[in-house]
Amino acid sequence: MINVSAVDLQGFIAVAESGHLTGAAAGAGVSQPTFTRRIRRVENAVGADLFDRVGRQMVINARGRAYLPHARAVLAELEVGxxxxxxxxxPERGTVRLDFMHSLGTWLVPDLLRDYLALHPGVDFRLHQGAARVLVDRVLADxxxxxxxxxxxxxxxxxxGxxxxxxxRLALAVPEGHRLAREGPVDLREAAGEPFVGMLPGYGTRMLLDRIAGELGFSPELVFESMELTTVAGLVSAGLGVALLPLDDPYLAPVGIVLRPLEPPRHRELGLVWRAxxxxxxxxxxxRRFVLTR
Known part of the structure; x- marks a missing residue:
C-alpha cells in the first residue's frame, strides 16, 4: 500500500478546488515539480487518475470527485485528533479522569473540585465512582x-504512587440501647457474634472489616451489604446489626447509633493513587500537585 501524507491530501484538495497546479503550488510555497509528485502519490494510492489534464488546467474528473469528500474527511479527523x-x-484546558469512592462524593471530592476549578475553570473532569478495589484496577489499566x-x-x-x-479512626457502630452501646473504646471481638451490616466486597470499609476481623480470629456474619456508608449507618440505627464505620466523617451524621472507637486503634486511610x-x-x-500540596 502506498503511503499518502496529510500534505499530499492537502495538495490534492487545493488542485481540486482551484484547477491550477501552478497556482496551488505557489499558494503552498513549494515548487511545481514537488506539488506534482504529491498529486501523483495520491493518484497512485487510489490506483486511478483523479484529474483530466486540459492545457495548463487540471480538471477534477468523476473519480476525483468521488475521492474528494473522503480526503477532506481524513484531514478533518486528523485535525480533531x-x-x-x-x-x-x-494544563488549563485538558482533561483529568478522576475516580473516587462513593463515600467521598459528599465532601472530599466536591471540596477539591470546587477549589481547583475556581483556579483553573477550563479543565475538563471525567468522573467515575466505584468500589476501592475496582478504582485501583482502573488506574493500573489506564x-x-x-x-x-x-x-x-x-x-x-x-x-x-x-x-x-x-x-x-475506625469505630464499632451499634444501635442505641444495644448491649454494647456504652462510652469508650471497644475490642471488635466483643461483637464477633453480632450480625453485621457492611459494604459490598471490594469496597474500602469492607476490606478493612474483613482484614481486622480476620486478624482477630473471626468472620463477621453479614446480614446486608451496601454501596453506601450512609445506608449502613441507617440500617444500624434501625437495629438490623452492627457495623464498622469511620469516626469524624463530616457527612456521615450518625443518628440513633453509638460509635465506639476500636481498641487497639484502627484507622481508615484515604489517599490519592496514580500510576508510578x-x-x-x-x-x-x-x-495531582494541587491535591498533594493542600
Whole structure:
C-alpha cells in the first residue's frame, strides 16, 4: 500500500478546488515539480487518475470527485485528533479522569473540585465512582488518571504512587440501647457474634472489616451489604446489626447509633493513587500537585 501524507491530501484538495497546479503550488510555497509528485502519490494510492489534464488546467474528473469528500474527511479527523492532543497538553484546558469512592462524593471530592476549578475553570473532569478495589484496577489499566481511595492499596510504593490525605479512626457502630452501646473504646471481638451490616466486597470499609476481623480470629456474619456508608449507618440505627464505620466523617451524621472507637486503634486511610512512572499529561500532573500540596 502506498503511503499518502496529510500534505499530499492537502495538495490534492487545493488542485481540486482551484484547477491550477501552478497556482496551488505557489499558494503552498513549494515548487511545481514537488506539488506534482504529491498529486501523483495520491493518484497512485487510489490506483486511478483523479484529474483530466486540459492545457495548463487540471480538471477534477468523476473519480476525483468521488475521492474528494473522503480526503477532506481524513484531514478533518486528523485535525480533531490534533486538537484533542493539544487539549491534553494544555494544563488549563485538558482533561483529568478522576475516580473516587462513593463515600467521598459528599465532601472530599466536591471540596477539591470546587477549589481547583475556581483556579483553573477550563479543565475538563471525567468522573467515575466505584468500589476501592475496582478504582485501583482502573488506574493500573489506564482507564483513570487518578483515584481517591482507601485503604492504601498493596500496589502503593510499586506500580502505584500513593499520597495519604486523611486518617480516620475506625469505630464499632451499634444501635442505641444495644448491649454494647456504652462510652469508650471497644475490642471488635466483643461483637464477633453480632450480625453485621457492611459494604459490598471490594469496597474500602469492607476490606478493612474483613482484614481486622480476620486478624482477630473471626468472620463477621453479614446480614446486608451496601454501596453506601450512609445506608449502613441507617440500617444500624434501625437495629438490623452492627457495623464498622469511620469516626469524624463530616457527612456521615450518625443518628440513633453509638460509635465506639476500636481498641487497639484502627484507622481508615484515604489517599490519592496514580500510576508510578506514568508519563502524565500536564493537566493531570497539575491537578495531582494541587491535591498533594493542600
Amino acid at each position: 490534533r486538537t484533542k492532543v493539544a487539549r491534553l497538553m494544555d 482507564a483513570a488518571d487518578i483515584a481517591l481511595v482507601g485503604p492504601r492499596p498493596p500496589e502503593a510504593g510499586g506500580a502505584l 500513593w499520597h495519604q490525605l486523611e486518617l480516620q 512512572g506514568a508519563g502524565e499529561a500536564p493537566p493531570v500532573d497539575q491537578f
